[in-house]
Amino acid sequence: MATTNTQSAIPAAARVNRFTYAIRNIVAEAQKVEASGTRVRYLNIGDPVAFGFKTPAHLIAAVERALRDGHNTYGPSAGIPAAREAVAADYTANGFPVSADHVFITAGTSEGIELTLGALVDAGHEVLVPMPTYPLYTAVLAKLDAKTKYYRLDPSNHWMPDLDHLKSLVTSSTRALVIIDPNNPTGAVYPREARRALIDFAERHGLLILADEVYGDLGFNGPVEPYGRLDPDAAIVSFSSLSKAYLAPGWRTGWMAVGGSPRLNDLIAAVRKLADGRLCSNVPMQYAIAPALTGDRSHQISFRQELKARADLTVDRLRKMQGVTCVAPTAAFYAMPQVALPRNRTDEHYVKALLHATGVLCVYGSGFGLPAEEGFLRIVFLAPLDELRQIYDLMADFTAEYLR
Numbered sequence: 001m002a003t004t005n006t007q008s009a010i011p012a013a014a015r016v017n018r019f020t021y022a023i024r025n026i027v028a029e030a031q032k033v034e035a036s037g038t039r040v041r042y043l044n045i046g047d048p049v050a051f052g053f054k055t056p057a058h059l060i061a062a063v064e065r066a067l068r069d070g071h072n073t074y075g076p077s078a079g080i081p082a083a084r085e086a087v088a089a090d091y092t093a094n095g096f097p098v099s100a101d102h103v104f105i106t107a108g109t110s111e112g113i114e115l116t117l118g119a120l121v122d123a124g125h126e127v128l129v130p131m132p133t134y135p136l137y138t139a140v141l142a143k144l145d146a147k148t149k150y151y152r153l154d155p156s157n158h159w160m161p162d163l164d165h166l167k168s169l170v171t172s173s174t175r176a177l178v179i180i181d182p183n184n185p186t187g188a189v190y191p192r193e194a195r196r197a198l199i200d201f202a203e204r205h206g207l208l209i210l211a212d213e214v215y216g217d218l219g220f221n222g223p224v225e226p227y228g229r230l231d232p233d234a235a236i237v238s239f240s241s242l243s244k245a246y247l248a249p250g251w252r253t254g255w256m257a258v259g260g261s262p263r264l265n266d267l268i269a270a271v272r273k274l275a276d277g278r279l280c281s282n283v284p285m286q287y288a289i290a291p292a293l294t295g296d297r298s299h300q301i302s303f304r305q306e307l308k309a310r311a312d313l314t315v316d317r318l319r320k321m322q323g324v325t326c327v328a329p330t331a332a333f334y335a336m337p338q339v340a341l342p343r344n345r346t347d348e349h350y351v352k353a354l355l356h357a358t359g360v361l362c363v364y365g366s367g368f369g370l371p372a373e374e375g376f377l378r379i380v381f382l383a384p385l386d387e388l389r390q391i392y393d394l395m396a397d398f399t400a401e402y403l404r
């Protein structure tokens with residue numbers, strides 16, 4: 001009989017040590033500050049509903065109806081037909097022809113990304129990921145024992161991808177290129193030429209493009225066209241969800257759409273297998289997808305205006321702070337300023353010191369893959385304008401003191 005040892009800890013997998021999720025990890029530090037009686041302003045997480053933006057009523061009604069109509073069974077693993085058809089029709093209307101059988105309904109963009117990378121890479125494979133990045137990509141790749149290869153986004157060039165750097169990273173083990181556009185954490189939208197160059201690069205090297213387009217409807221000048229429109233035959237998978245532009249992040253409801261190239265058939269079959277294994281995504285919420293994509297989207301017009309006003313205030317106030325620079329975002333609700341840190345200081349030191357001194361919680365740039373000494377941090381600017389003004393007052397006073 002095996003001996004039992006009730007004293008020793010159950011060891012966790014070593015690969016989990018290879019990633020951290022700073023956006024949520026830093027909350028533990030904020031809770032300590034809160035416990036000491038300081039009000040914390042949570043500017044760490046991109047959840048518009050947490051800042052008072054309202055989920056459209058017709059989407060809530062659609063989910064309520066689904067619950068009452070008894071749609072509480074398991075559903076098809078790729079999603080209910082009405083949702084898949086609505087997603088396919090939406091991409092197709094926006095110039096990326098997608099058929100419903102190439103759409104999977106997922107638990108947010110996040111699950112689509114995880115299914116796709118799970119279906120694509122084996123241990124040791126490499127994936128090109130922007131730096132700074134949304135940290136889910138590195139987390140999933142670590143789980144798969146695959147390798148993140150960071151390509152630089154250039155703050156001196158409006159956070160555009162550095163194509164020469166990207167080209168220098170390809171090896172025989174590279175399998176995919178991750179593009180986040182509009183971007184989190186930078187708020188950048190890439191112009192058409194940059195988008196074409198990324199697609200051409202990926203096609204030349206036989207790489208799958210993971211186009212994270214979750215902020216596609218939140219360009220300040222209006223919706224941004226999907227990557228698939230530029231080259232419908234390229235090996236592209238697009239991801240989006242109800243989380244951001246439809247103001248329902250807690251529903252964990254999203255989709256992925258796979259381009260029509262026959263080169264993608266094996267990948268689709270593998271995604272289907274993995275999707276079968278997890279049964280289905282939340283069924284009642286899937287009933288909101290068709291109403292979201294085919295119904296009234298007027299909330300997005302005012303949402304974009306509100307975001308633009310917050311972005312303008314943010315950039316104006318940050319640029320007035322001595323020692324702080326900031327590229328102006330053109331979409332979404334993030335800004336990525338840089339603080340000219342004293343030597344031997346890190347972005348994390350600055351962010352934690354700011355938190356302890358003022359209660360303002362941002363996320364340090366190294367949590368998105370940037371070198372800690374470069375002094376970047378991400379601000380979520382969803383709070384109301386008045387509150388943002390107070391926050392930037394606090395930040396300005398603190399930063400002047402910190403850099404003195």
Ligand SMILES: Cc1ncc(COP(=O)(O)O)c(C=O)c1O
Nearest residue numbers: 046108109110134184241243254
């Ligand atoms: C670039 C990016 N991709 C994916 C996600 C995850 O979104 P979802 O709620 O759709 O899973 C986020 C959330 O912040 C994001 O910023």
